[in-house]
Amino acid sequence: MLEKPSVSALLPRHLAIIMDGNGRWAQARGLARSEGHRAGAENVRTIVTECRKLEIAYLTLYAFSTENWKRPQAEISVLFSLLSDFLQRELPLLREQNIRLKTIGCVEDLPFAQRTALAHALRATKDNTAMTLNLALNYGGRSELVQAVRAIVREGLSEEAITEESLAEHLYTAGQPDPDCVIRTSGEQRLSNYLLYQSAYSELIFSPAFWPDFGAAELRAALEEYAGRKRRFGRTQEQIAN
Numbered sequence: 001m002l003e004k005p006s007v008s009a010l011l012p013r014h015l016a017i018i019m020d021g022n023g024r025w026a027q028a029r030g031l032a033r034s035e036g037h038r039a040g041a042e043n044v045r046t047i048v049t050e051c052r053k054l055e056i057a058y059l060t061l062y063a064f065s066t067e068n069w070k071r072p073q074a075e076i077s078v079l080f081s082l083l084s085d086f087l088q089r090e091l092p093l094l095r096e097q098n099i100r101l102k103t104i105g106c107v108e109d110l111p112f113a114q115r116t117a118l119a120h121a122l123r124a125t126k127d128n129t130a131m132t133l134n135l136a137l138n139y140g141g142r143s144e145l146v147q148a149v150r151a152i153v154r155e156g157l158s159e160e161a162i163t164e165e166s167l168a169e170h171l172y173t174a175g176q177p178d179p180d181c182v183i184r185t186s187g188e189q190r191l192s193n194y195l196l197y198q199s200a201y202s203e204l205i206f207s208p209a210f211w212p213d214f215g216a217a218e219l220r221a222a223l224e225e226y227a228g229r230k231r232r233f234g235r236t237q238e239q240i241a242n
């Protein structure tokens with residue numbers, strides 16, 4: 001049984017993470033970059049399990065961006081092969097922990113083997129209800145907006161029917177709450193085309209830890225920092241107090 005760890009903190013309903021620093025983690029140890037990605041993929045299990053224990057309803061992980069195609073072909077192959085391994089290895093865990101897997105991004109452009117493995121995992125977990133794990137794959141916030149606008153045009157929505165809500169319903173995250181908190185590891189402080197529309201009011205937390213080192217303790221520290229933030233959504237402090 002999963003036991004919810006005691007946290008004093010107000011937790012995000014939707015947590016999004018930019019898993020950065022695999023390469024530097026490997027470099028610091030004199031290892032190949034692929035070893036960093038391997039360690040990073042293993043850490044995904046740790047963080048998914050921890051978020052599930054904390055009863056976080058939505059977790060979105062940036063696994064492969066539209067810009068990542070610019071990396072050397074050998075590195076791209078390693079990332080895709082780790083994705084296949086992850087899906088095979090962790091499907092029982094997702095089932096056991098009642099976690100629904102979803103993808104965001106242009107998954108149609110991924111290699112056949114990964115598309116097939118994803119389709120299987122999505123189908124196998126579609127009725128799970130405790131948590132949604134979104135894997136951002138071939139994802140970019142700008143291209144997401146472009147595909148949303150194209151869909152809106154295709155559907156022939158009238159000018160008045162185009163609202164913040166109807167636009168959001170054409171994003172990959174349709175039906176899900178916006179991320180309350182976006183964490184980026186490795187000390188870099190930018191969004192890198194991640195959830196551009198959805199993160200309008202997200203609290204941004206930057207952890208110095210490289211992704212393979214971002215374990216349960218680092219996650220807790222980031223969530224404590226989130227809990228200490230005052231979210232105002234454009235209102236004054238007085239309005240919030242009353």
Ligand code: FPP
Pocket residue numbers: 019020021022023024025037038040041044062063064068079082083086135186211
């Ligand atoms: C950034 O590290 C990380 C990525 C480009 C991809 C994240 C991938 C994983 C965690 C492994 C595979 C994922 C799954 C879901 C199985 P970087 O290489 O940019 O690090 P650097 O900035 O130190 O070079």
